[in-house]
């Protein structure tokens with residue numbers, strides 16, 4: 001479904017991604033783990049068109065999407081969330097969701113002018129879908145609340161909701177568990193499992209919470225120093241000495257730094 005081939009990305013003298021190659025298969029929730037600075041977020045930014053690689057290719061459903069702008073990749077139903085949620089704080093929760101659909105349909109001023117009936121119908125449908133999504137992520141009671149007032153965990157759910165408005169085929173989640181309390185975390189995990197199983201949405205997620213990764217993801221890809229160190233089942237990853245070394249190396253470096 002997603003194929004990353006020999007990607008390289010340098011920031012000045014620093015090689016953040018170093019000939020990284022892996023595939024993500026249909027029907028999976030794939031975990032992407034690795035110590036701080038391993039290059040996980042940079043990889044997400046390249047896959048989703050937010051930055052360009054210096055070398056290598058990204059393919060999605062067989063199409064070469066390398067260097068496509070972010071909105072074109074989003075239109076291909078490859079969506080993402082961010083480590084720090086990017087809600088529109090002064091818009092309500094439902095407006096945040098509806099905005100995704102209008103961005104996606106490329107709503108134009110002349111459309112509203114020339115085809116007001118069509119635009120109204122479209123808006124009604126979008127509202128209906130937004131209400132369904134809100135119901136699913138159980139934020140319905142906060143429908144008219146300003147998004148800026150939500151808790152950290154609720155913002156993560158809203159992020160997931162925003163991707164669902166785009167009817168994605170694949171979603172990249174950047175640390176969905178960070179700052180989320182146990183109750184909301186359970187809901188988030190349940191939602192991700194349901195969406196994978198029942199709707200066939202493929203997930204690739206970066207996460208530092210190992211309990212969450214081990215419970216939710218299979219396979220797990222481990223990154224270290226910009227490249228794939230290994231890939232395996234949660235049990236294989238847990239018992240691999242290279243993985244332990246990569247994490248301990250990072251801890252020692254941090255302690256020394």
Ligand SMILES: Nc1ncnc2c1ncn2[C@@H]1O[C@H](COP(=O)(O)OP(=O)(O)OP(=O)(O)O)[C@@H](O)[C@H]1O
Nearest residue numbers: 011014015016034035036037038039040041042043
């Ligand atoms: N825009 C940038 N300019 C310069 N260096 C950058 C930039 N973005 C990332 N880096 C560097 O690239 C390396 C990889 O960073 P990245 O954020 O991708 O790692 P990560 O695995 O996501 O880390 P974390 O788990 O801490 O989020 C780091 O050394 C980081 O400092």
